[in-house]
Amino acid sequence: MSLSLSTLSTPALLLERRVLGSNLDRLAARATALGVLLRPHLKTAKCGEIAALAKDRGPLAGLTVSTLHEAEYFYARGHRDLFYAVTIEPGKYARAAALVRAGARLTLACDHLAMGAALAAAGAELGVRFPVLIEIDCGDHRSGLSPDDPDVLALAQILQAGPGTELRGVCTHGGQSYAGRSVADHVATAEVERAAAVGVAERLRAAGLPCPVVSVGSTPTAMYAAHLRGVTELRCGVYMFGDLFQAAIGSCTEADIAISVLAAVIGHRRERNQLLIDAGALALSKDLNTSQLQPAQRTGYGAVATLDGVRLPGLTVAGVSQEHGQIASVAPIDFARFPIGTRLRILPNHSCLTAAAYDRYHVLDGGPDVVATWTRTNGW
């Protein structure tokens, strides 16, 4: 039986190839206009075919990954220049070194003096020189050193002098852009992100240290940066798929959302004005990020669309248990329109989290037929 929207087992993860392609094109055009290389973050897609499509779009600096498992996976698929954008700890040195010895240019992130010293020593013991970027906190307040922290220069000197490390530059992630609610916000955050990274790069160079790489990025800032002077590469990931949150904060439109979850109606709760579907907490994730937005933008655990991808206004997945989703509506639901077995698409709040529940993408090309099946790599 050929796979299509009417024959796939539900729940299933759908990917619209043309929308993905258009999202990849848009970021490639942004990078060209901004005069930087792209280093797309594959944490969202975790898929060899999608990395290849991104590579086709133009000159990449390489790929960004969020786990060593992703690094190993993409290296095995021919991607040699990889940035592991999470600060590394000693339990991962041997695995990282094995990739470097195999021929990968695996760049690591560091934001701590003791971490840098340990890495420099370990690289030497393991017979490699790890390329390292110093991570800067430009206002996201997750990880990284403050741009004006005296440890920045001290860490740079440790990494440059260390026998097992090679100072390559700086990176930062303007993740505070997710708190932005307008284009003006994103433009401003993009400049904060750029200025923080470029400012540190200039200080390193002024101290006689090398800094060939200045790496920045988040999807909202990548979309709206006015310029990226002094930056060498742009990293972001969720732009490939988009999601309801990114649409709400203006990084994309709802038409740019490339993935959705195919689900089937498994129950009617007329007295509660609810439809039940077979996509619950595992199929959608429990990410409630749109709950922090304006009331009209809140989508529970996801928004509801027809098989054609047309959003059904007012219908959202208001509750989930492990395998049940409860679709609620502000208006009375026309139950006759949704008999048991009706198939719907659920648009994700947060693509990275929703996609992670699945081992494959069922790829569509604007119609109901599955034109390809692409596997994802999950786990660590």
Add this chain to the structure above:
Amino acid sequence: MSLSLSTLSTPALLLERRVLGSNLDRLAARATALGVLLRPHLKTAKCGEIAALAKDRGPLAGLTVSTLHEAEYFYARGHRDLFYAVTIEPGKYARAAALVRAGARLTLACDHLAMGAALAAAGAELGVRFPVLIEIDCGDHRSGLSPDDPDVLALAQILQAGPGTELRGVCTHGGQSYAGRSVADHVATAEVERAAAVGVAERLRAAGLPCPVVSVGSTPTAMYAAHLRGVTELRCGVYMFGDLFQAAIGSCTEADIAISVLAAVIGHRRERNQLLIDAGALALSKDLNTSQLQPAQRTGYGAVATLDGVRLPGLTVAGVSQEHGQIASVAPIDFARFPIGTRLRILPNHSCLTAAAYDRYHVLDGGPDVVATWTRTNGW
């Protein structure tokens, strides 16, 4: 290199075999005392070895599953009597029938007249008679017919008369027990759950219909039911592992939590009094169920324990991004105690969701060594 708490790649899912065994023993003893068979729900564990351990504990009615994928997986491992405890829709009939034709006794759930009629017709077309339980809503308000809904009897008649269905009885799930906060609450909910199912069973029998199966269960009600007269089988799942939420509502103690996530410290944020770990939204899930509890019971995205499993008071995972967890504390953190690379265990808020991110359990037996690796089956 042999696997142990000091050599496993992080994040990793740990399972304490003795704690699991004790949890399985406790429920088996409860079932014996209550005079019912168990039908453990494998939605939490999704693991052949764990199903086998549950089976070793005493007479089971069979297994409960939350997806047809689980049904196929456990059938392939020799479990023939399976209850798929989510109402079925037409897109799943062929897959369910294939299992029945292969020899599985696969019981289905139904709570809708049109669903029952469609199932009865489809079973005949597919050459099988599906055993079916009518799902009753005893107050959870997720799925099921109200006990006094006239459709209950009409549906029973459809299923009994249908050429492709066989009426087997009733099931209900007292999921409202998760709102309970005391033993008295759980005792009361257990009686509501029991009485709803038994009452419907009596009505079916009074109407001359068969009702050999009266199936109830949720972990809190299973632990505290005063009696289960009229019930034939007890279903629950999270009792195998426990979690912080179940401990908070009294279904287990924290010592009964059998799984945890091994994580490593990857950063210090002294100015924010935070440790960063390499377990974030994907490794822990975004389930914030303990946030609805009393302030002292709220654990963010998980609570923090040493490698020995000793809880570190006041330390919780206060924030997550995809691969970062931010451990915060009410008291100042002694950063010298947690150098980069320090390994910790994160206790899960909700075991079902946390475990679903992993493809295997690293099994421990009270010490640091991994004594077995058991695979999980995820997806649909």
